[in-house]
Amino acid sequence: MAINENNGQGKPGEKPPLVERPLPPCNIIIFGATGDLTHRKLIPALFSIEAQGLLPEHVKIIGFARRDYSDQSYRDELKASLEEFAPDLWKESQDAWPRFAHRVVFHRSDFDNSQGFQWLKERLDKFDETEGTGGNRLFYLATPPSTYSTVIDQLGKAGLAKRDGETNNPFIRIIVEKPFGSDLTTARALNTELKSVFDEDQIYRIDHYLGKETVQNIFVFRFANALFEPLWNGKYIDNVQVTVAETVGVEQRAGYFDTAGELRDMVQSHALQILSLVAMEPPNSLGANDVRDEKVKVLRAIKPVVGKDCQECVVRGQYGAGQINGKDVPAYRDEPNVPKESVTDSFVALKMEIENWRWSGVPFFIRAGKRMGQRLTEINIVFKEIPPILLKQLSPTGVEPNVITIRVQPNEGISMRLSAKPPGAQTRAVPVDMNFTYGTSFGQRIHDAYERLLMDAMLGDAALFTRDDEVEAEWGLITPILEAWKNTPAPDLPNYAAGTWGPEAANKLVADVGRKWLDR
Numbered sequence: 001m002a003i004n005e006n007n008g009q010g011k012p013g014e015k016p017p018l019v020e021r022p023l024p025p026c027n028i029i030i031f032g033a034t035g036d037l038t039h040r041k042l043i044p045a046l047f048s049i050e051a052q053g054l055l056p057e058h059v060k061i062i063g064f065a066r067r068d069y070s071d072q073s074y075r076d077e078l079k080a081s082l083e084e085f086a087p088d089l090w091k092e093s094q095d096a097w098p099r100f101a102h103r104v105v106f107h108r109s110d111f112d113n114s115q116g117f118q119w120l121k122e123r124l125d126k127f128d129e130t131e132g133t134g135g136n137r138l139f140y141l142a143t144p145p146s147t148y149s150t151v152i153d154q155l156g157k158a159g160l161a162k163r164d165g166e167t168n169n170p171f172i173r174i175i176v177e178k179p180f181g182s183d184l185t186t187a188r189a190l191n192t193e194l195k196s197v198f199d200e201d202q203i204y205r206i207d208h209y210l211g212k213e214t215v216q217n218i219f220v221f222r223f224a225n226a227l228f229e230p231l232w233n234g235k236y237i238d239n240v241q242v243t244v245a246e247t248v249g250v251e252q253r254a255g256y257f258d259t260a261g262e263l264r265d266m267v268q269s270h271a272l273q274i275l276s277l278v279a280m281e282p283p284n285s286l287g288a289n290d291v292r293d294e295k296v297k298v299l300r301a302i303k304p305v306v307g308k309d310c311q312e313c314v315v316r317g318q319y320g321a322g323q324i325n326g327k328d329v330p331a332y333r334d335e336p337n338v339p340k341e342s343v344t345d346s347f348v349a350l351k352m353e354i355e356n357w358r359w360s361g362v363p364f365f366i367r368a369g370k371r372m373g374q375r376l377t378e379i380n381i382v383f384k385e386i387p388p389i390l391l392k393q394l395s396p397t398g399v400e401p402n403v404i405t406i407r408v409q410p411n412e413g414i415s416m417r418l419s420a421k422p423p424g425a426q427t428r429a430v431p432v433d434m435n436f437t438y439g440t441s442f443g444q445r446i447h448d449a450y451e452r453l454l455m456d457a458m459l460g461d462a463a464l465f466t467r468d469d470e471v472e473a474e475w476g477l478i479t480p481i482l483e484a485w486k487n488t489p490a491p492d493l494p495n496y497a498a499g500t501w502g503p504e505a506a507n508k509l510v511a512d513v514g515r516k517w518l519d520r
């Protein structure tokens with residue numbers, strides 16, 4: 001898609017600001033500071049913010065965990081993990097390290113130890129006095145979900161959670177990692193626990209897909225283009241397909257994944273968030289609550305998949321051995337720490353219906369899977385066919401429907417499939433793509449989702465975080481399917497080979513209602 005010369009960035013040559021206003025001073029406290037998530041995602045994101053010169057002087061990073069580290073040995077470990085997990089960033093930005101390292105301290109304690117939280121409070125108060133952190137606190141719960149309650153409770157008891165009165169100055173916020181519960185009951189219980197200690201507007205439930213540029217672009221693309229909105233409904237759209245395909249398998253996370261499965265891991269959160277952005281009504285403003293109000297409305301309008309529908313509208317799969325990028329990979333059941341009889345889903349496909357005015361009669365298909373043929377997250381909006389009068393004359397096989405494809409990753413961008421006449425004597429219609437990619441149109445690095453979300457949490461912008469009712473609405477849709485699975489035998493597993501697009505039943509699910517997946 002041709003984008004005008006200055007790529008919509010204001011004056012030609014001007015780069016858009018990375019943050020809308022300067023980040024505030026604060027203490028960032030990471031619970032689970034020695035864990036995988038901290039090393040792989042949080043520290044690279046914070047270091048990248050530092051390297052771009054966006055982290056203000058008065059920010060301290062306090063790593064909280066049990067292991068026996070000094071401040072210095074913890075910094076050394078973070079440096080090594082930056083080299084390992086963010087090699088390009090590290091190569092480009094090593095000179096920012098001394099500045100960054102100076103901010104980092106290690107706080108050693110078990111979550112069960114209330115004294116450890118008292119000491120934490122004293123330490124934070126001291127930083128406020130000596131380091132200018134201004135009383136602002138951003139807690140990050142990067143710990144196993146089994147420890148959430150303990151940490152929340154300890155924060156409450158240590159007086160670390162509540163603000164002074166109703167003012168948000170200084171701020172205290174908590175970012176909560178996924179999984180947010182394992183079904184509706186546990187998600188509600190976690191909400192209750194959190195809200196017994198924090199107010200809702202202090203709670204930032206993270207879904208890192210919302211931090212991806214292209215996911216945010218769904219919103220802008222829909223509501224900033226007069227062209228699309230009139231067509232964005234069941235009168236013109238035939239079906240919507242959301243694909244979240246990964247080539248990775250369960251990796252080293254079998255302990256978590258084998259009890260969760262793909263439906264919980266990827267559909268409850270990421271896929272339903274994407275769906276709600278595609279299907280929501282225009283919000284009254286870009287404010288967090290206006291946006292979330294509309295997302296909740298869509299989630300609540302989705303027809304629950306219950307009882308018999310679980311057989312007809314849901315496919316579960318598990319990968320067998322296969323090949324990814326020419327390399328042999330093992331079956332799910334042969335992955336480290338996976339039980340040999342496991343019936344955990346590594347793939348799921350669903351057909352959903354949104355029972356509202358805009359979407360009545362339009363099937364929404366979701367499929368999410370690990371060890372698929374390609375790493376690809378995309379949304380295909382498939383339009384209705386043109387009326388049949390000229391169909392066969394324009395092409396013997398029929399004219400292909402228009403499709404808008406929003407590529408979340410990789411090769412981030414948006415394309416539109418149109419029909420056009422190829423050169424020559426005959427009047428024929430063949431499909432052509434108009435394509436917009438971030439790389440060529442904006443020529444700018446796309447920020448990692450965690451960077452965006454950490455900056456938003458520091459700024460107090462919760463629009464890209466999920467609200468209590470949103471998470472509960474998501475679980476309200478997923479839980480009946482989990483219940484039905486408990487009560488029915490799993491299909492014969494494994495039922496798809498690694499490196500493919502999932503079980504045949506997923507194709508049938510779509511074919512049964514006269515559609516087909518738009519495989520790339």
Ligand SMILES: NC(=O)C1=CN([C@@H]2O[C@H](COP(=O)(O)OP(=O)(O)OC[C@H]3O[C@@H](n4cnc5c(N)ncnc54)[C@H](OP(=O)(O)O)[C@@H]3O)[C@@H](O)[C@H]2O)C=CC1
Pocket residue numbers: 031032033034035036037038040064065066067109110111112141142143144145147177178179256
């Ligand atoms: N890893 C990933 O890619 C992703 C993870 N997540 C979520 O992030 C969270 C963390 O995951 P991950 O980093 O993989 O987990 P890890 O198991 O790698 O790390 C757990 C961390 O919690 C600390 N910890 C555990 N129990 C205690 C305790 N009783 N007292 C003090 N510290 C404790 C550990 O400290 P110590 O080392 O001292 O024992 C360690 O720092 C989970 O909720 C996970 O679901 C979400 C998306 C992706």
Ligand SMILES: O=C1O[C@H](COP(=O)(O)O)[C@@H](O)[C@H](O)[C@H]1O
Pocket residue numbers: 178246248265266
């Ligand atoms: O939340 C999760 O997401 C990752 C996929 O994230 P991506 O940004 O690489 O697409 C997934 O592998 C993991 O199982 C899940 O917990």
